[in-house]
Amino acid sequence: MPLRINEQIPAGTRLKTVAGEDIKVLELISAEGGQGDVYKVSWKGGNYALKWYNRDGTYQQCTKDTQKWGCPKNVDQQANLDVVGSAQYDTICNLVRTPNPDPLSFKLPLVVVTEKGAVSKEDEKRKEMLFGYMMELLPDDHFEMKDFLRSSDDPRQKTFASFHAMIWAGMNIVAAIRTLHLKGMSYKDLKPDNIAINPETGHVWMIDCDNISVDGKSCTVNGTRGYMAPEIVRSGFRLAPNIQSDQFSLAIVLFRLFYMDHPMEGKLWKKFPLITEDVEDELYCIHPIYNMNPQDKRNRPDKTYAPNVERRMAILPDVLREGFERTFINGIYNIHGRTPENSWLHILAKARDQLVFLDPACKDDRVVRFNVKEKIPAGCLRMTIGKGGHELALYPMQSIFKDIISGDVGEYNIRIGRAGISKGTIIIQNLSGHPWEVYDPVAKKIGTVADNRWFRVLPGTQIQFDAVRKVIGKVDDPCR
Amino acid sequence: MAEPGNIFEDAVFDGPIGNMPSEGTNKRLLTIMAGDATKSMEGESISQLNYGMQELVPELQRFASDYMVDLDLGILSFTNSIRWEMEPMNVDQCIDVPPIHVRPGLTQYGVVYHELNKMLAKDHLLKHEGKQAAPVIIFMTDGAPTDDYRRDLEVLKKNTYFAQANRAAIILGEGANDPRAHAAVEEFVSSPDMILTVEKHSELVESIKLATLRTLKQLKECENDPKPDLIG
Known part of the structure; x- marks a missing residue:
């Protein structure tokens, strides 16, 4: 029996990709969408999500005839047909052909699905055809x-x-x-x-x-x-x-x-x-x-x-x-x-660098407000980086990210350093892959810290992260 | 109310973000089901209507949770008199739905309209602090009215809350084929499309759920309108 608008697909129903591959509907995941429902389906031995366009903005009576059930304001019939018909179909077909701009962030349509498989451009019934698309399932921890x-x-x-x-x-x-x-x-x-x-x-x-x-x-x-x-x-x-x-x-x-x-x-x-x-x-x-x-x-x-x-x-x-x-x-x-x-990303990087973990397990964290001195965790230092005055709260478990050194906001998640603690003093490990020049305020000397090496950090310490761009981080005690 | 610049000193919470209490700002959505309780409803009609409403409650609870609305459900029955079977209450607190019992009296729409006009007011059912969606009213009857309801209806139509309400109706049983019932109900609903006719009793339970949930979902789906014309 053909599937109809505004009706859910029964479990066990078999559909086809436009390439003719079999898909079996397993269960409904969500019926909350404005354009359609989402199902768990099996395809090629794996489980996927299927979004099935079955809304037209009007509600046909399921019991008797074709009487319509209320058309939302500002929506006309032609537009409704376009949602489930050719315009959206074309959008999905284009998306299936488009390389995913970021496969680690976007669950893009993988393949178009219809009741019977392939659809020709000339198919006169295309506008009334129901269709959907498959995508990867969302992991349980999201x-x-x-x-x-x-x-x-x-x-x-x-x-x-x-x-x-x-x-x-x-x-x-x-x-x-x-x-x-x-x-x-x-x-x-x-x-x-x-x-x-x-x-x-x-x-x-x-x-x-x-x-x-x-x-x-x-x-x-x-x-x-x-x-x-x-x-x-x-x-x-x-x-x-x-x-x-x-x-x-x-x-x-x-x-x-x-x-x-x-x-x-x-x-x-x-x-x-x-x-x-x-x-x-x-x-x-x-x-x-x-x-x-x-x-x-x-x-x-x-x-x-x-x-x-x-x-x-x-x-x-x-x-x-x-x-x-x-x-x-x-x-x-x-x-x-x-x-x-x-x-x-600039703004959020500033926010990110004001956060510190209060425990080694990185479970409990706080925002450090350098202007509220009594709330600054004991021993927390401040590193002011570059001409823009980017402030980073230096505390054990803190990370230093590449974007603040390179100026490339796209590198917001590349870690180039991390802080720890040794004998009550904050230490930093260089993870940048390049040597850093570090000024030690006690020895009053500049030394080179190779990649992977740790060094201690005190108020007065200065770190040159990038010799070419002369990006320098200066450490001070925010409570003084 | 403190203004930005000094409000921040008022902060008392100083724990992890996950422990920070969050208050909701869900919209309140009043839903009223008005059911015919005249003798003609006796038997399958009234028992299915009651069963339908019982099955509706968990679906409304799910709807309220999915769409993040505070849904208050009220049930009233009518003949030539009105009875609130359940005063509007949060659907999450609805444990059992009181059944409608048929009682003597003629089918009079005017009493419903009079009651709705009285209760759809800021100091009655619409008393609420916070965001409030237009109410939803589902009218269920099996026959044409025997009264002259028009004067009450005219007054009701001037009620702003009624005018904004999303109003649907189910005409069941013999009323489904009665043009007088259709014509009268058509004056009540938001648009003629909002009338659902149910000839077969077996379809009544599903029809109650369909009418109510579709009317509610329509409210939410309007938030994601397709555009009237495609812009190339």
């Missing part, structure tokens, strides 16, 4: 970012194991989106549902990648309310999502990753007894007011509408606020005024 936004009393809540994992998740999301943008493509529907995070490590998988396409090309989505860029709503949904709208969505995603609340939700929302689509469009996009805007207090967070942001901002590195203010104040009307990914 969870949708949405679950990190749940309240403490929600049993499905996921929390980060450490501040490190949280900041790394932010960096990994930004780096993934940057990789995509560098290839001239845009994501187009960036939101927490499309990101899966490992709460221990901060590793990220970008999932639901089926709207990715070359920037400026047509697509079948506008984005999702709450994450859509203002210009899309203001255009009456005529503008297509692009790199700049991705940058707006990215800032919202990061804001929620760190502070949970939505940046445009605040006390202004009290004026609206019902939050309808029109109200959301108004408050998220047409006249949005950033709730932490230092110059505009009208939409400040309160206990009802944004109960977490102030408490979290108080403990997370202040530097994060720079990126949000740029996007949510300058970037509301000026789409080119939004924080680009390389700036985010």
